[in-house]
Amino acid sequence: MAKMDTTALFNLSYGLYVLTARDGEQDGGCIINTASQLTQDPQRITIYVNRQNQTNELIRKTGVFNVNMLTTSTPFSVFQHFGFQSGRDVDKFAGRTDPRSENGVRYLNEHCNGVLSGKVIDALDYGTHTLFVAELTEAFKLNDEPSLTYDYYFKNIKPKPQPKAKRGFICKICGYIYEGDELPPDFICPLCKHGAADFEPLV
Ligand SMILES: Cc1cc2nc3c(=O)[nH]c(=O)nc-3n(C[C@H](O)[C@H](O)[C@H](O)COP(=O)(O)O)c2cc1C
Structure with a gap:
């Protein structure tokens, strides 16, 4: 009989990211662990985002987003801010002065070592989640701090x-x-x- 120990999925070596998006005056963002490169020529990336997330709605409307690559210096408060509450209930960028990339979307210049900007070319519905395929429109590094992995988050950041x-x-x-x-x-x-x-x- 096939084994089904879903904890094996925790052995996938994910990174952690703040996914930011924007619709007009409304800036939003959430934590994701599901960002990766799809093709190199042309440069395309993918993200999987829960349909309940406001960030999913913002991306569906405008088709643009930024993947902010978190570093090992990230405090737990960043996860609480972007991952444990919805932009439908709080304005996650109120009082913040985060800069914007070429696409007009906010990016984080703290606890983040680089930014990937995507323009959606395909949005596939997978029930709870949408798989967004995007063309890379901008990419830049911010510093040389090590990238944060899911494993590091579990061992060193999550209380x-x-x-x-x-x-x-x-x-x-x-x-x-x-x-x-x-x-x-x-x-x-x-x-x-x-x-x-x-x-x-x-x-
Ligand atoms: C460690 C961690 C990993 C997460 N990974 C994902 C993910 O890969 N995809 C996703 O849709 N939500 C993920 N979430 C949940 C969203 O960040 C969370 O539901 C967020 O509050 C949604 O905010 P929004 O409604 O403002 O978009 C994760 C949360 C945490 C704390």
């Missing part, structure tokens, strides 16, 4: 859980604790929107 609940399940992505004896199979983490498969029982 270690200090479970107080006796019975419950903890989200392996962000540390959210669901209290209860059984986790509903369709449960979605209210903080980072990952599903039940990314939870493990508290010990």
Whole structure:
């Protein structure tokens, strides 16, 4: 019988990025781990973005985005700011002075070692997520700090859980604790929107 240990997916060596987008006066952005190069000639990149994210909506409307490549200096607060709340509830760029690249989209010049600007040429619907294929319109480096990997985030940036609940399940992505004896199979983490498969029982 085929084995199905979905924790094996954590062995994929993802990076972590702030994906920024814009629609008119509205600037937005979210954390993603799913950015990669598709082809070199011409230069094309892909991103996969949850359809519930406001950033998905902004990209669908305007077709442009920036992938901000995070570095190992990134504090947890950047994940809380861009990854644990939606631009539908808070203005993530209020009071910030982040510069804009050629496409008019904000980019981060702190905790970020480079920026890739994409112009969408294809948007494929995969249920929960949209796969955006984009032409690279601009690319630049900001510094030589090491890029942040998912593994580094788990080991060094995400605070270690200090479970107080006796019975419950903890989200392996962000540390959210669901209290209860059984986790509903369709449960979605209210903080980072990952599903039940990314939870493990508290010990
Ligand atoms: C470590 C981490 C990785 C994430 N990876 C992704 C991802 O690859 N794709 C995605 O759509 N959302 C991902 N998210 C969730 C979004 O960043 C989150 O739902 C965000 O609040 C959406 O904000 P928005 O509604 O302003 O776009 C991730 C969150 C965290 C903390």
